Amino acid sequence: GLANVGVVGLAVMGSNLARNLARHGHTVAVFNRTHARTLAHLESYAVDGTFVGAETVEEFVSSLERPRRIIIMVQAGAGTDAVIDELLPHLDEGDIVVDGGNAQFTDTRRREARLRELGLHFVGTGISGGEVGALNGPSIMPGGSRESYAALGPILESIAAKVDGEPCCAWMGPDGAGHFVKMVHNGIEYADMQFIAEAYDVLSAAGMSAAEVADVFREWNTGELDSFLVEITAEVLDRVDPETGRALVDVITDAAEQKGTGRWTVQSGLELGVPVSTIAESVFARAASGDVAIRDAAQGVLSGPDRALGDVDRSALVDQVREALWASKVVAYAQGLEQIRAASEEYGWDVDVATVARIWRGGCIIRARLLSQISDEYAAGGLATLLVAPSIVAGMAERQDGWRRVVGVATSAGVPVPGFSSALAYYDTVRADRLPAALIQGLRDNFGAHTYGRVDRPGTFHTPWSQGGAEIQMS
Numbered sequence: 098g099l100a101n102v103g104v105v106g107l108a109v110m111g112s113n114l115a116r117n118l119a120r121h122g123h124t125v126a127v128f129n130r131t132h133a134r135t136l137a138h139l140e141s142y143a144v145d146g147t148f149v150g151a152e153t154v155e156e157f158v159s160s161l162e163r164p165r166r167i168i169i170m171v172q173a174g175a176g177t178d179a180v181i182d183e184l185l186p187h188l189d190e191g192d193i194v195v196d197g198g199n200a201q202f203t204d205t206r207r208r209e210a211r212l213r214e215l216g217l218h219f220v221g222t223g224i225s226g227g228e229v230g231a232l233n234g235p236s237i238m239p240g241g242s243r244e245s246y247a248a249l250g251p252i253l254e255s256i257a258a259k260v261d262g263e264p265c266c267a268w269m270g271p272d273g274a275g276h277f278v279k280m281v282h283n284g285i286e287y288a289d290m291q292f293i294a295e296a297y298d299v300l301s302a303a304g305m306s307a308a309e310v311a312d313v314f315r316e317w318n319t320g321e322l323d324s325f326l327v328e329i330t331a332e333v334l335d336r337v338d339p340e341t342g343r344a345l346v347d348v349i350t351d352a353a354e355q356k357g358t359g360r361w362t363v364q365s366g367l368e369l370g371v372p373v374s375t376i377a378e379s380v381f382a383r384a385a386s387g388d389v390a391i392r393d394a395a396q397g398v399l400s401g402p403d404r405a406l407g408d409v410d411r412s413a414l415v416d417q418v419r420e421a422l423w424a425s426k427v428v429a430y431a432q433g434l435e436q437i438r439a440a441s442e443e444y445g446w447d448v449d450v451a452t453v454a455r456i457w458r459g460g461c462i463i464r465a466r467l468l469s470q471i472s473d474e475y476a477a478g479g480l481a482t483l484l485v486a487p488s489i490v491a492g493m494a495e496r497q498d499g500w501r502r503v504v505g506v507a508t509s510a511g512v513p514v515p516g517f518s519s520a521l522a523y524y525d526t527v528r529a530d531r532l533p534a535a536l537i538q539g540l541r542d543n544f545g546a547h548t549y550g551r552v553d554r555p556g557t558f559h560t561p562w563s564q565g566g567a568e569i570q571m572s
């Protein structure tokens with residue numbers, strides 16, 4: 098019979114997604130540009146269910162029931178457009194083309210508009226969880242028309258991760274909403290990983306070995322920090338390099354790479370005017386780690402403390418670092434979710450932030466126990482920021498002493514904690530009743546007559562600073 102869903106692109110992510118679909122009883126049409134790969138897939142994974150292999154795009158398209166549901170799983174970028182161009186002549190009105198890659202949301206908006214003109218549905222969807230997630234249950238963040246979700250949603254929900262019986266998949270909103278949400282997911286992923294790396298760095302500076310820090314993370318994973326990234330941190334820190342007998346983390350090059358989604362998140366934050374400072378610091382920290390020329394020039398030349406925390410109470414420090422990690426993580430979520438809210442307003446998406454947090458509870462890279470609490474808080478409604486949610490206010494109050502101490506101790510010892518400190522700076526910024534932004538306004542008015550407002554009456558004002566004249570009300 099006809100296949101009810103198709104997958105184009107059988108590299109690991111596509112192949113695993115196709116297997117996941119087949120395991121859930123779907124008849125899956127599969128197509129890969131190099132036919133040998135399609136044949137290899139059919140040969141290796143017949144045990145997973147029913148696949149219909151196609152040698153040409155035409156054959157692939159005609160093996161699908163209508164409306165066709167075609168999931169493109171190729172490297173984001175020009176490859177996606179190439180596949181769309183190849184598919185187009187063979188498609189019929191109402192067919193649904195899904196892009197499951199890490200596409201830039203602006204590309205998704207462009208592609209969606211193009212296909213909509215042709216009477217087709219284009220669904221840009223975030224898929225998180227890596228290769229294992231694609232096979233066993235990812236978190237899925239589809240955008241596109243609401244109408245397309247009626248035909249596509251049940252299939253995606255069937256293969257998504259489940260938490261408390263609920264699928265980690267929901268319609269995010271029109272056109273680029275799904276890919277935008279995935280982009281911010283990745284931005285938060287960068288921040289989460291930066292905080293984790295700083296936690297490890299601070300504990301190392303207190304004299305703990307990688308294996309000892311691994312034990313700490315394993316313990317943390319049983320409590321409030323329970324999350325996938327904390328779990329695999331223990332795994333990474335525990336690994337011994339068989340060649341040198343040292344902890345593997347000590348022989349891995351200390352230059353973090355990136356493929357772009359973190360950078361896009363920050364660029365979008367700048368455009369929307371949303372301070373995603375923790376994510377920005379995380380992207381910059383990766384860039385700084387990779388700047389070999391500057392690091393080589395500065396090492397041994399720039400003076401400063403020697404990174405040793407000295408005589409500290411280790412168990413107290415471990416608790417404080419746990420608090421810094423939890424509190425910083427909350428700030429990164431607050432910033433990222435605020436960015437989604439702002440984008441939703443800017444692009445008219447009407448994204449439900451509580452739903453976003455709900456489908457991030459399982460399957461994705463940033464899945465964490467904390468997300469249930471965050472989702473519940475947003476669902477209760479009316480939050481100007483996650484930080485003022487009742488349970489978060491209480492959580493921050495409890496943990497901020499430890500958080501401040503970690504930033505202080507690390508800074509004094511010369512251990513850089515850009516993530517922890519920028520999260521704390523944001524927290525202190527939004528809770529301040531008075532900011533030095535007043536002085537910035539004064540300076541702007543002084544050198545450029547940019548005007549300012551007054552706290553005691555409405556209007557716009559300018560002081561003729563050099564002429565010594567009286568303040569002028571401009572409007």
Ligand code: 6PG
Nearest residue numbers: 225226227283355356357358462
């Ligand atoms: C996921 C991940 C994944 C992403 C990697 C690599 O949700 O499964 O976010 O989509 O490609 O995290 O990102 P960087 O190479 O930029 O670190």
